[in-house]
Amino acid sequence: MPGPWSSYVAIGDSFTEGMDDPYGDGTYRGWADLVAGCLASEADNFRYANLAVRGRLLPAVVDAQVPLAAAMKPCLVTFSAGGNDALRRRFDPERMAEVFEGAVDRLVSSGAEVVLFTPPDVTVNYPAASRYLGPRIALCTELVRRVAKEYDTHLADLNADDGFRDRRMWSIDRLHLNPAGHRRVAHHVLSALDVECDAEWMESLPMATPARWVTARRADLQWARAHLAPWIGRRLTGRSSGDTITAKRPDLALLADHHSPAAPPVLSRQHREAAGPG
Known part of the structure; x- marks a missing residue:
């Protein structure tokens, strides 16, 4: 396949937006920013846009982001959407x-x-939901x-x-990837x-010590209160986590270096402890 690429547009939902891999200013980096940083090192005047918005269903991504991406005429597009649809009760394959x-x-056209x-x-x-979620993922x-x-x-x-079957690749909300998970995705894309890219991005985490049963159940209850209940609440009221969010890089522009997107993020102690055993 041709390369290097001088322009790149990322489209999708929270996975592509970069949750939960925060920069110091509270915005999100994620695998797409890491990919852009690596591609920029191989091309002059590299341009990058990230149109992804958290909470978006596949039809919304296709209706709003795909036409914009196609009109920008980039060399490269990453397209990931449908994960939010698979979590909905009225999933239509x-x-x-x-x-x-x-x-x-x-x-492609x-x-x-x-x-x-x-x-x-x-x-x-989500072991309790694997009976219905597993077939949808397949x-x-x-x-x-x-x-x-x-x-x-x-x-x-x-x-x-x-x-990715190691819980320590995931954020404390169990829905989004943490910094280690985003590095791993970036390595897959670049490969x-x-x-x-940095081979360490694909390294497995050290073997985890299994959590005690009581500790694991306490973590489950904390997660349900802090993350599952609000998610259910949004579904019942027709709201989305992205209702007030806009794309972080809406224009295909030269890659700014103030966030140093290629710098490898660090998996924090909080993420390691909250994610539990692998």
Whole structure:
């Protein structure tokens, strides 16, 4: 595949926005910023846009972000969406497949190289929901692999990586990746593009000491109060975590260096302790 790339647009939801990998100013870095930083080191006047907004469902991403990305005519687009749809009660796999494939067709037709993602297996974070969530993840994985093959896109096959089945790759909310998880995704993307990056981004975490049963249940209760209950509340009231959020990099512009996007984030002690055993 061609390279280096002089322009890159990332589209999607919170996964691509960068939650939960914070910069010091409270905004989010994430794997897409890390990828942009690495690509910028190989191209002059590198331009980057990140249109992703947390909480967005697949149709909203396709309707609002895909046309913008196609119009920008970038060399490279990363497209990941559908994870929020898979968590909804009224999940429609046939409609999802139709919308997803149509979006990929439009992006490829715009002349951009496209990177797609299979979903990482998050059932380790929701064992009680694995009966219904597992088949949905498998269906999404099959869809992405098929479309990637048919449209000759790059593929970051996160579902095939057992590293994401380690809870310590995930934030304390058990829904978003932490800094270590984002580094791992960035490595998958850059490897799919045949771009070298820090090998440490793919290293497994040290073996964890299993938590005591009481400690684990206490953590489950804290998580349910702090994160699950608010999520359910938003679903019942038709609200989204992204209702007041706009894209962090809405324009395809030269990559600013004030955030040093290629600098490897550090997995904090808080993340290690709150995530629990692998």
